[in-house]
Amino acid sequence: MIFLTVIARLADGLPLAASIQEDEQSGRDLQHYQSQAKQLLRKLDAQSPDRCMLEAGNMNFCYFISQGVCCLCLCDASFPKKMAFGYLEDLHNEFCEQYGKRVPAVTRPYSFIEFDTYIQKTKKSYVDSRARRNLSSVSTELQDVQRIMVANIEEVLQRGEALSGNQFGVKPQPVDQLSDSS
């Protein structure tokens, strides 16, 4: 399940588009995660690793940076990493195609909030287990997903400095992924 998706400008962390799944049944309060996401986006810069997963309790933040645009999502810890990054790349491609040229000029937060509609549709296709089958291509395209760094969100946020590659405490890869790493 993907609960929160934010697309932001890397340079200053300005949010450009977002989508939130407020789940009435689960009654989850996403406020805390939202503020973590905001902080994280402000810390990311050009030196940060372009793909990373940050653990936050039983949830994970995943982000993907390219062309000065950062796509971030919050998902269940059980949500497959491949899916998450496939989803982010998908969003990123579409977003940059639609709005990429305008990104550097905007000043208002959520200037491209209308992208929400696309985000929701895409999310559906990644989250819905029946629809996932159509996304088999994802796994092959993301061969390098195992090399993605993993860190803890609290540690990252508390470090107080800009997030960059060598600051990450690179944790050992999860066991299930070790086999693929080489």
Add this chain to the structure above:
Amino acid sequence: MSTAGFNSQNGTGTGQTYTNGPSQNPVALQQPPGVGYGMNHQPAYNPMQAKVLGPPSPALYASGPYQPVPPGPQLGSYPPPPAQPLLTRPQIGVLPSHTPPQSASPGPGPRQAQATPPAQATPPPPAVTSTSYYTGPPAWQYAAPWGPAPNHVNPAAAAPPHMSHGSAQLPGPGAPPTSIHGYPQPGTAPPPMNPPPPHTYQPNRPAYGPPPTAPPAGPPGATGTPPPPKVDAQCWRAASSARPPTEPDTQEGDVECPGDVAGNGPQAPNSYNHVDNRMAGAAQPGPPGRHLGHYPSLPPGYQNTLAPPPSSLHPALQAATLPYTQGPQPYQQQPGGPGPDQLSPSMAAMSLQSGTPEALRVVNLLQERNLLPPAPVPAPTPCLTQDLQKLNCSPEVFRCTLTSIPQTQSLLNKAKLPLGLLLHPFKDLSLPVVTSSTIVRCRSCRTYINPFVSFLDQRRWKCNLCYRVNDVPEEFMYNPVSRSYGEPHKRPEVQNATIEFIAPSEYMLRPPQPAVYLFVLDVSHNAVETGYLSVFCQSLLDNIKALPGDSRTKVGFITFDSTIHFYNLQEGLSQPQMLIVSDIEDIFLPTPDSLLVNLNECKELVQDLLKSLPNLFEKTMETQSALGSALQAAFKLLSPTGGRMSVFQTQLPNLGVGALQSREDPNQRASAKDVQHLSPATDFYKKLALDCSGQQVAVDLFLLSAQYCDLASLGCISRFSAGSVYYYPSYHHQHNPAQVERFQRDLKRYLTRKIGFEAVMRIRCTKGLSIHTFHGNFFVRSTDLLSLPNVNPDAGFAVQMSIEENLDDMQVVSFQAALLYTSSKGERRIRVHTMCLPVVSSLSDVFAGADVQAVTGLLACMAVDRSVTSSLSDARDAMTNAAIDSLSSYRQSALTIQQPGLLAPACLRLFPLYILALLKQKAFRTGTSTRLDERVFAMYQLKYQPLAFAMLIIHPALYRLDDLSDEGALNINERTIPQPRVLQLSVEKLSREGAFLMDAGLVMYLWIGRNCHQNFLSQVLGVSSYAAVPEKLCLLPELDTAESQRTRALVSWLRDQRPFFPSLHIIRDESQLKPHFMQNMIEDRTESALSYYEFLLHLQQQISK
């Protein structure tokens, strides 16, 4: 519970909750039983007042501050003073009746004694103006000893006056410098300021006996010269001898004054200032003309009086003012130490602009019948320097009941006028929008930077609310408008009192949500009978593209009778799918995902549904209504995103949760006794509204019904969720075409108007002032944060304030309303309005700044609360008492010369009329048949409508239409709109030969006289004779005649100015609606209510008790 909740207005659902309540309650608690909201202030503040008032000399509107000035202490001090005042009073009062000379002499005598010496010492003109302003205060302070306790409260204030008094004579010479300071500025604004002092003066003087000098001096002078003129003459001499140069300046203003003085021997002192101003005004182009028009009779009268000693009078006036001024001057300088410079400018401004003088002109309401201005009453202009006033917030957005804020709570108590703000914050406006990564706000109180802050230097600004000094951020140094650097004071934020910021992401709790509109429709048999459904569906079809929003906009529909019906509109379906949930006890959403759909993507399905909906239930026999469950379902549907819920209801909900029973006894509709059931029967709707508010859902209620629906209960769903209520009594698609048209027009506006989501509003005011009660539709979160899940451009708000700390050192105070909202396009914006008002220390200045419409509007809100928490009769008494109290306070404390009659300052001359209008308004009337729902709706309207519209609802405008001409017409977009004068609401203004339009806000009546000119009948109505006017005519035919065009232009112009659609009824004498028309003839007597004149007599009687 229900009552409690209601009364607190927007209390929170939980425990203490009612945020509003707390503030209100304190007052109520303090005050004795009967006295509920500030209005009745029994607890009495001043002994004096109490005496005057008689029965309820309620504690004014003051809430908290009030206590500090408790009767006890005052009483203690009081005894000595009262004796004096009383003594003096009688004399004064008598004087007028006696011969002019006597009255004149006493006044002048004292003046001279004290005043003259100083006058000589100082340069006259400047001194006058500057001093005059200040004089006011001192005078009052003097007065304090004898009567008005308020001043006592303020030790500082009280002390100075004495000082000044003593000093006035001696220091007079020393004063010059001060006067000089004052001079330049005052010069421009000379006379107006003076008025206050004189008023205070005389009363004080006489009473004043204490100062030994005054009495002796006064008499001699008076005796020496002929009564009125003498006094003046003396003063004049002194002044003239002292300094000729000043005279000219003063003269301009004062010239006219003498006349007044002469006219009303005793009055002279009081009136002349006013008069002067008025006269001065007359000389000038603008304002005077109007005044003259209003009071044609006055000028002549004054002139006559003037005749005797015109030339000498002049001087007299000057002299009078001078002395005062001098006295005050010392005072001013001393106390004001820091701010003389600042003060003088503001003073000057005051005098210039002003209306002050005219505002204080004494009007005997019993004698002057034609008080209604020929055009709508304009908002008073605060007495600020032109520079400040130029920047000030528009009165359409922000109004204060007192445009001059009293310095202390005790002074406010003394004036017996309510202090509060009326706002129309989201009014449709074009305003500057600023995008900036940092929004500059005070670090301490979070005030937004505004035109009334001061820049200490380029790098620091001082907050005008809390006085903290803040740094100017680097970014603010650059001015994007002029593209220059280093001029922070020229930034748009500092140049506009109304401005909008694009908020950075810190102002968002979550990403902007899409605009979501959910429609909840009653489809029971009753609803189908009214035929509203087809009108609604057609309206929505017509306007669906104009719904505010962007590509994310979502819509959904729920219909209900005894069951709840959902509509699956998911993309890909070939047609809408209806899902019926019959388990109304435990409501659930049959398919959470596809009930709210993207309007762009599913437009065809939505349109299909709207086309088929009216037919779907055509044959229904289901009579029950499970409104409560439908609302719960709708709430669940909207919870994740928030949004707007539009509920259409046609009958009393009678099934499931929230079911109600009829509480109205039709036999009691015309009862003169108290009206029952004004408070909700259940807290279900309020609780649900609070849940909605928490999830950013607002509920708008459209009630279309011929029967009782218990609006008092149902209305809570909108009231606490910041929704709006529309009511169409007796709606029927065939029988009531006027209502149908109104419904259509209202719907169009409703569907297409601007909307803000997830809004909050906070109102801040300068330290020392405190807001304690809010009126309008919203929920109060965290004491002063108004939670507005939706905000619409047609909603008005009001707040009551008290003065918790004396505003001693302040020349001005500011108020700031900040409204944070998300636009329908997903932009988070902050709209900020800032208003600046002067602080005054004399009672006459307070009266001079009274905004009678704002006072009336606020009183109406307070009376609604009172009706619900206490009783209707209490509310009616409180309103009457408000008029009695303020006028008696004016008579006793602000008026220097007593004369018979019911006296009011010109600015409050309409006050008794408006109060009477309120007493006869649907909301508060008794003895006239009024349906409970209509009464409750009228109450909602009084609280919800912005002031301009509320005033029309309270006091309709009457125009004569059969003789419309283009004279004075407006020209708007090449259309000529005639501007007939507003007539008094009395049958005596009607004529059988004429046709009259009554504009009562939500409804208009065009009454055709029996012998109406043939020309009007044929050229405007297109009928051959009076008898041929159809019984139910609601439309003016579009005839190609000049008369028809003029008439239609006027009616449509009146309609265009308001955001709702008033239906027009063309009526004859025989029409069923004629009683409605006649009930609005407020000045006339009815079997159950007093005529205006009788009401005035009643007030007078109470005041002289």
